[in-house]
Amino acid sequence: MEYHVVILAAGQGKRMGAGKNKMLLNVLDAPVVIHTLRTFEQDTACSGITLVINQAEKDVFQDLLKKFHIKKVNQIVNGGKERQDSVFLGLKAVSEEGIVLIHDGARPFVKKEQIAKVVQAADLTGAAVLAVPVKDTIKKVINNKVKETIDRSSLWAVQTPQAFRLSLILKAHEYGRSINAEVTDDASLIELIGRDVAVVQGDYRNIKITTPEDLLVAEQYL
Numbered sequence: 001m002e003y004h005v006v007i008l009a010a011g012q013g014k015r016m017g018a019g020k021n022k023m024l025l026n027v028l029d030a031p032v033v034i035h036t037l038r039t040f041e042q043d044t045a046c047s048g049i050t051l052v053i054n055q056a057e058k059d060v061f062q063d064l065l066k067k068f069h070i071k072k073v074n075q076i077v078n079g080g081k082e083r084q085d086s087v088f089l090g091l092k093a094v095s096e097e098g099i100v101l102i103h104d105g106a107r108p109f110v111k112k113e114q115i116a117k118v119v120q121a122a123d124l125t126g127a128a129v130l131a132v133p134v135k136d137t138i139k140k141v142i143n144n145k146v147k148e149t150i151d152r153s154s155l156w157a158v159q160t161p162q163a164f165r166l167s168l169i170l171k172a173h174e175y176g177r178s179i180n181a182e183v184t185d186d187a188s189l190i191e192l193i194g195r196d197v198a199v200v201q202g203d204y205r206n207i208k209i210t211t212p213e214d215l216l217v218a219e220q221y222l
């Protein structure tokens with residue numbers, strides 16, 4: 001099943017504390033964003049890539065695409081203040097109806113087998129996410145004191161790519177903007193419009209590179 005992917009790379013990487021966009025940090029032979037792009041470049045089911053970046057880093061990203069022979073990026077879009085804004089701007093630039101994936105550039109470890117599963121689920125239901133059951137005990141903490149222990153039997157840690165029918169996710173984003181909803185993932189907007197989101201078991205190694213410790217495992221996971 002063919003799909004288009006919107007890859008998000010317009011953040012600042014503040015929690016990484018590297019003083020630069022973590023997308024541009026090198027892991028093994030290439031920057032983080034190139035490892036992510038390579039997966040989709042090499043996936044024959046991927047029909048094209050919309051890359052969302054900081055306008056100020058356009059030349060840097062264009063040089064990287066050339067250096068690493070990434071040919072499937074058919075448009076580069078300037079992102080927004082928040083991740084949600086960047087996603088909306090990326091989605092608005094996607095022309096062909098069908099299955100669209102929204103993927104964090106900071107998740108370079110996703111494998112094409114996982115991608116195929118979430119695409120198939122979205123083709124059936126309209127919206128699907130990769131996720132893994134949480135392994136830790138989760139507690140609600142306020143002022144450094146435990147308020148509540150959450151029953152973890154139904155808690156899952158949600159990842160990306162998240163997969164949607166384009167018309168559905170665009171409608172959900174537009175609704176979210178109309179009520180000033182602030183969400184940290186795109187499936188939340190589908191939930192807001194009352195539609196189901198299918199959950200596909202992912203891989204614990206599909207982590208999001210967020211803080212310096214995440215780089216320590218990156219070489220093993222690639």
Ligand SMILES: Nc1ccn([C@@H]2O[C@H](COP(=O)(O)OP(=O)(O)OP(=O)(O)O)[C@@H](O)[C@H]2O)c(=O)n1
Nearest residue numbers: 008009010011012013014015081082086105106
């Ligand atoms: N305005 C934003 C914010 C984030 N992202 C992207 O969304 C993904 C997930 O966001 P996150 O891990 O939070 O990245 P940053 O926002 O860069 O990290 P931080 O919050 O530590 O600054 C990343 O690939 C990031 O580049 C984006 O495209 N536009």
Ligand SMILES: C[C@](O)(CO)[C@H](O)COP(=O)(O)O
Nearest residue numbers: 083104158159160184185208
């Ligand atoms: C979309 C996401 O990766 C799902 O877990 C996560 O919500 C992104 O959060 P961030 O704070 O924007 O990195």
